[in-house]
Amino acid sequence: MAFVNGNYGKLKESYLFANIAEKVAAFQAAHPERKIIRMGIGDVTLPLAPVVVDAMAKAVAEMGKKETFRGYGPEQGYGFLHDAVVKYYTSFGVTLDTKEIFISDGAKSDCGNITDIFSDANVILLPDPVYPVYNDTNVMRGRKILFMKGRPENDFLPVPDDSVKADIIYLCSPNNPTGAAYSKEQLEQWVAYAKKNDAIILYDAAYEAFIDEDDATPRSIFTVAGAEDCAIEMCSFSKTAGFTGTRCGYTVVPLGLKRKAENGREMFLNKMWLRRQTTKFNGVPYIVQRGAEAALSPEGLEQCRANIRYYKENCRIMGEILDALGIRYYGGKRSPYIWMQCPNGMKSWDFFDLLLTKFAIVGTPGSGFGTMGEGYFRLTGFGSREDTVEGMERLKEGFDRV
Amino acid sequence: MAFVNGNYGKLKESYLFANIAEKVAAFQAAHPERKIIRMGIGDVTLPLAPVVVDAMAKAVAEMGKKETFRGYGPEQGYGFLHDAVVKYYTSFGVTLDTKEIFISDGAKSDCGNITDIFSDANVILLPDPVYPVYNDTNVMRGRKILFMKGRPENDFLPVPDDSVKADIIYLCSPNNPTGAAYSKEQLEQWVAYAKKNDAIILYDAAYEAFIDEDDATPRSIFTVAGAEDCAIEMCSFSKTAGFTGTRCGYTVVPLGLKRKAENGREMFLNKMWLRRQTTKFNGVPYIVQRGAEAALSPEGLEQCRANIRYYKENCRIMGEILDALGIRYYGGKRSPYIWMQCPNGMKSWDFFDLLLTKFAIVGTPGSGFGTMGEGYFRLTGFGSREDTVEGMERLKEGFDRV
Numbered sequence A, B: 001m002a003f004v005n006g007n008y009g010k011l012k013e014s015y016l017f018a019n020i021a022e023k024v025a026a027f028q029a030a031h032p033e034r035k036i037i038r039m040g041i042g043d044v045t046l047p048l049a050p051v052v053v054d055a056m057a058k059a060v061a062e063m064g065k066k067e068t069f070r071g072y073g074p075e076q077g078y079g080f081l082h083d084a085v086v087k088y089y090t091s092f093g094v095t096l097d098t099k100e101i102f103i104s105d106g107a108k109s110d111c112g113n114i115t116d117i118f119s120d121a122n123v124i125l126l127p128d129p130v131y132p133v134y135n136d137t138n139v140m141r142g143r144k145i146l147f148m149k150g151r152p153e154n155d156f157l158p159v160p161d162d163s164v165k166a167d168i169i170y171l172c173s174p175n176n177p178t179g180a181a182y183s184k185e186q187l188e189q190w191v192a193y194a195k196k197n198d199a200i201i202l203y204d205a206a207y208e209a210f211i212d213e214d215d216a217t218p219r220s221i222f223t224v225a226g227a228e229d230c231a232i233e234m235c236s237f238s239k240t241a242g243f244t245g246t247r248c249g250y251t252v253v254p255l256g257l258k259r260k261a262e263n264g265r266e267m268f269l270n271k272m273w274l275r276r277q278t279t280k281f282n283g284v285p286y287i288v289q290r291g292a293e294a295a296l297s298p299e300g301l302e303q304c305r306a307n308i309r310y311y312k313e314n315c316r317i318m319g320e321i322l323d324a325l326g327i328r329y330y331g332g333k334r335s336p337y338i339w340m341q342c343p344n345g346m347k348s349w350d351f352f353d354l355l356l357t358k359f360a361i362v363g364t365p366g367s368g369f370g371t372m373g374e375g376y377f378r379l380t381g382f383g384s385r386e387d388t389v390e391g392m393e394r395l396k397e398g399f400d401r402v
Helices: A006-010 A016-030 A050-063 A079-090 A107-117 A132-139 A184-197 A269-280 A286-295 A298-324 A348-359 A385-401 B006-010 B016-030 B050-063 B079-090 B107-117 B132-139 B184-197 B269-280 B286-295 B298-324 B348-359 B385-401
Strands: A101-104 A123-128 A144-149 A168-172 A200-204 A231-236 A249-252 A258-260 A266-268 A329-331 A337-341 A376-380 B101-104 B123-128 B144-149 B168-172 B200-204 B231-236 B249-252 B258-260 B266-268 B329-331 B337-341 B376-380
Touching (some): A016 A348, A050 B050, A079 A101, A079 A286, A101 A107, A101 A269, A107 A132, A107 A231, A107 A269, A123 A132, A168 A184, A184 A200, A269 B006, A269 B132, A298 A337, A348 A376, A348 A385, B016 B348, B050 B298, B101 B269, B107 B132, B107 B200, B107 B249, B123 B132, B132 B144, B168 B184, B266 B269, B298 B385, B348 B385
Parallel strands (some): A123 A144, A168 A200, B123 B168, B168 B200, B200 B231
Antiparallel strands (some): A258 A266, A329 A337, A337 A376, B101 B249, B258 B266, B337 B376
């Protein structure tokens, strides 16, 4: 008799975005004349950079000719893309071996699949508020999960608590949903904690490209000495180059990183991840890898950075008006996300309803990201300039009536 | 202290293709004048169909314009591709609901990831010889694995043995590596066994497109009545449309398929797989899904079938010469694979060495696919016509000297 994985029964159904969609649809139906401005969107809206489009068009043509057709590629990605990632990391002072880079279809897949190579006996430590994937993928394995609280007092950047014993720690910086980014000193504290506890840090750097080139905020956990002994980093072209619908990411597993199995056998995590990927994955489309390579070329980086500047300018405009209104917020500077305190002690969903009904603005209730998100609200800079300006003007003009 | 998954330590290192590459390289270095013919290749070599290339070129251009750019798509695939798959299945008499179709980056990923939704207490039943992914992905979860023997006596098509109690059964038809394909009656036996034992059949149909349209051999397990209560089917565009480097596949999970968790809670496998995919996957590139849609259009199917006819004609040529030489073989008719008995009772690697050194032909030793593969050898029809003819001519002329 086949049994299913009962841990799936412990997952909470996530209704966050479904609930939002439902409320927005009902409002629009009742008020067809109102123009709704969506500031809750977590997805890029600008098209792919021209050099990326050109590279993919060329790759598509190659696939149509016998002489240049490509079948199965290496599961861990083509050498040309490894080389481009190595060069990219060098630009912020991190030296990688090409064998440490595993090209994948995105950070979400890697975040979920990396759970495979760890024992289910590990205690997981997650920030709250949190990207739900970290939680749900460990619930699916029946693991014990602890939460560390993000609060105004720590700027939503929890640092290690020596009294908490955890084996695997998820960090996301710049953070989704709060937009807050760890400083080098804070990451050093985390590396020290991990080494002391023989723990592993799973570092989600998906938003690193929102950190300016002249900003000292770390873009990689591997800028911290010793991280190569305790950390795995996941990153993505989704936000760096607008690849949310094009799908490419990568995971960095240091060659020297090792831990024991419960039977005492010591194993290299890089070899384990290689085995996982060669067994359960067949690589990213050649066409997409050529696009990703182009995104990391000097011209590609310039074009992608122009898009990021556009989103960040949206955030600046939003922040300026929130400042003028005296609303406290986090993020927005090294992130496409603004994490604002709901005014007058309102709860997240109450503020959502108010914004929608009074101003026809849609955002994301912070409570959807965890207990500590209650009373907060996520706005994003991914909309158009016009909508962002119009939305914030509506808020500015009507806010005293809230 | 973080522990790794000790089950990875139980995996056998797979040196099959690495060993082959090493031997071939050594031979070529010693005999630079010899033209080596590769008949072991498991990868397509003909370029993508023109309509697929056109559709992907159009999609790449769409991604470069703000008005037509696509960000995150549905994790389970776009509706246009679901519709195309539904229509494709209708052509061989299977009616699917679009909600039963999950678009993915390939059958290998799905074969590996589907293990997530099952309990580790299940007993797994695998054919031998076998595609190693079925075995290794279950070893990674520490599951008990039983093997059923493929032999000349059953034409390498094991049928149920009521004395064996298994919970999850992997079937691949047409089979890799043997090329043998189950009849409808045989699949009915498997469905009856699964229903009797409350087991689940994981049916790998990756090679179904090699079955001619007028052939009664099932192209889907769902041509068998009752399969919707006990089977999940995985398929791929890799062999159907030459997508090995383009990456697209799909898994069909019937809406009514349910099983219990060990705590007695009954769960729908379609909902579980949806949860798995929405949590650990972010969908297939829009560009690739447009290519896959084009491959299933009437024109696309005609162009893809022309490529399959080319590979099958290679197999026919190979079979003709093997027949003339009196060598027994399986497959080649509904499959790109020919599974031949090594002559004179030779072992698989001995025959490999002989073919390479005497004839400069490379194939794949059957022992690499399991214990029952010893004494067999896999040849494929994926090479060029010229190479296939030349290789078989070499064999024909020199065979009496073997």
